[in-house]
Amino acid sequence: xxxxxxxxxxxxxxxxxxxxxxxxxxxxxxxxxxxxxxxxxxxxxxxxxxxxxxxxxxxxxxxxxxxxxxxxxxxxxxxxxxxxxxxxxxxxxxxxxxxxxxxxxxxxxxxxxxxxxxxxxxxxxxxxxxxxxxxxxxxxxxxxxxxxxxxxxxxxxxxxxxxxxxxxxxxxxxxxxxxxxxxxxxxxxxxxxxxxxxxxxxxxxxxxxxxxxxxxxxxxxxxxxxxxxxxxxxx
Amino acid sequence: xxxxxxxxxxxxxxxxxxxxxxxxxxxxxxxxxxxxxxxxxxxxxxxxxxxxxxxxxxxxxxxxxxxxxxxxxxxxxxxxxxxxxxxxxxxxxxxxxxxxxxxxxxxxxxxxxxxxxxxxxxxxxxxxxxxxxxxxxxxxxxxxxxxxxxxxxxxxxxxxxxxxxxxxxxxxxxxxxxxxxxxxxxxxxxxxxxxxxxxxxxxxxxxxxxxxxxxxxxxxxxxxxxxxxxxxxxxxxxxxxxxxxxxxxxxxxxxxxxxxxxxxxxxxxxxxxxxxxxxxxxxxxxxxxxxxxxxxxxxxxxxxxxxxxxxxxx
Numbered sequence: 309x310x311x312x313x314x315x316x317x318x319x320x321x322x323x324x325x326x327x328x329x330x331x332x333x334x335x336x337x338x339x340x341x342x343x344x345x346x347x348x349x350x351x352x353x354x355x356x357x358x359x360x361x362x363x364x365x366x367x368x369x370x371x372x373x374x375x376x377x378x379x380x381x382x383x384x385x386x387x388x389x390x391x392x393x394x395x396x397x398x399x400x401x402x403x404x405x406x407x408x409x410x411x412x413x414x415x416x417x418x419x420x421x422x423x424x425x426x427x428x429x430x431x432x433x434x435x436x437x438x439x440x441x442x443x444x445x446x447x448x449x450x451x452x453x454x455x456x457x458x459x460x461x462x463x464x465x466x467x468x469x470x471x472x473x474x475x476x477x478x479x480x481x482x483x484x485x486x487x488x489x490x491x492x493x494x495x496x497x498x499x500x501x502x503x504x505x506x507x508x509x510x511x512x513x514x515x516x517x518x519x520x521x522x523x524x525x526x527x528x529x530x531x532x533x534x535x536x537x538x539x540x541x542x543x
Numbered sequence: 544x545x546x547x548x549x550x551x552x553x554x555x556x557x558x559x560x561x562x563x564x565x566x567x568x569x570x571x572x573x574x575x576x577x578x579x580x581x582x583x584x585x586x587x588x589x590x591x592x593x594x595x596x597x598x599x600x601x602x603x604x605x606x607x608x609x610x611x612x613x614x615x616x617x618x619x620x621x622x623x624x625x626x627x628x629x630x631x632x633x634x635x636x637x638x639x640x641x642x643x644x645x646x647x648x649x650x651x652x653x654x655x656x657x658x659x660x661x662x663x664x665x666x667x668x669x670x671x672x673x674x675x676x677x678x679x680x681x682x683x684x685x686x687x688x689x690x691x692x693x694x695x696x697x698x699x700x701x702x703x704x705x706x707x708x709x710x711x712x713x714x715x716x717x718x719x720x721x722x723x724x725x726x727x728x729x730x731x732x733x734x735x736x737x738x739x740x741x742x743x744x745x746x747x748x749x750x751x752x753x754x755x756x757x758x759x760x761x762x763x764x765x766x767x768x769x770x771x772x773x774x775x776x777x778x779x780x781x782x783x784x785x786x787x788x789x790x791x792x793x794x795x796x797x798x799x800x801x802x803x804x805x806x807x808x809x810x811x812x813x814x815x816x817x818x819x820x821x822x823x824x825x826x827x828x829x830x831x832x833x834x835x836x837x838x839x840x841x842x843x844x845x846x847x848x849x850x851x852x853x854x855x856x857x
Binding site: 351354355357358362401404406407408409410412414415416419421423462464466476478479480481482483485486522523525526 | 555557558560569642643649650681682683684685686687688690692694698700702703704709710711712715831832833836837840841
């Protein structure tokens, strides 16, 4: 059974020995990245002290992205890549010391709060070939994505003097815009590992064009810096 | 791309923002609500304490409620709901935690004070966050997560990401039929016995004596049961009171959740509430903290148990 499955999976790869088509839908891919994510704040006058306080207390955190893509090639250099995926963006507060009116060692000594924002993403990118040689293609991408907000998950993490942790988490949806747009740019490398399979590595930067909050007095923009990696299968 | 543009033009965050119609002070002290050391929360002469028989759950925060009515005016009673408030009324709610709930002498931490101010027939909101020194509080309209810790009545340390609401959040809960209205001080929620100057007295009578409320026969006003008082009220009464104060400000025909068919107001007949058809949904949403939509960051364990017990009887 396992042999048959192996042959079935490899069949598309071995059956045809042709290069990627010159035009049309030419490939599908699966991409993922571990990202550094953070936010910038744009608060109106009167709330700037809140933004300053948050900037002092909050720092970036790791997030991640996974998405599948379809590639449409319309010339030897230009491609459009669109798809659907999931993104997780985050920032957190610095650890702060907790003050108690008791010396009980069972009370936590420090805590921090981690916020995670979860979205379905619909990216649409233009991909331009900068340089192609044998199995290597160097490219630049730029594009936009529409993100659909799922939830904000907040975790409060407490640490004890003995080094152990305890935490609790909750999710909320209110206060965040359902749809946000992000701009994205990157440069990367495709490496054709087999006739139909191409590996991709692409450092990129992404930032929301629209505040993730609906509050006009407190705009919040999330950005991410990551290295996307994945594989494409050419038709 | 057209779909994307349509999506981007949508600004739905589940809240209803209503702008203030009057300027509010940037510092709480400018209202002279408290006299002496502000952190003592000792109200000045114009501000009177009031209590609710059943309170909204706010992450176990303690609350002090005050009201100021302009001189020469009173609240005008209208059945057992909200009275008419004259222009110039200020409702004050201060949220704080005792450092050790078992021993109040160990002090408290004041987090925020929320004001509802009636000017030109409209209610306006203002939220003030207290500074670390507890000497004053600053206006905040954007909302903020703040680490708060205290020792609860069982001696356990609690650490939460307390959420101070934005103006949008304030006006969403207080939204009724296109306007902002107070939630708590309905006459039926004030119609309870309180202790003033060491003497037990009906609160409506006390407010009349203080010149706050017009004369009202408290025996003709219904009572919103104190949901924690199992000796005095039935399970159904307590559960319905809990749902009224915690949920009904959105889940009523004029609230922001009017479209989902639930009407959780205490005065609504059970058959018209849609509670029996949504038993498991209500419990699930409370357990996952999906509800309340805003205003809490932790599950109200006692309240949840009350609702579970009640749902089992339906």
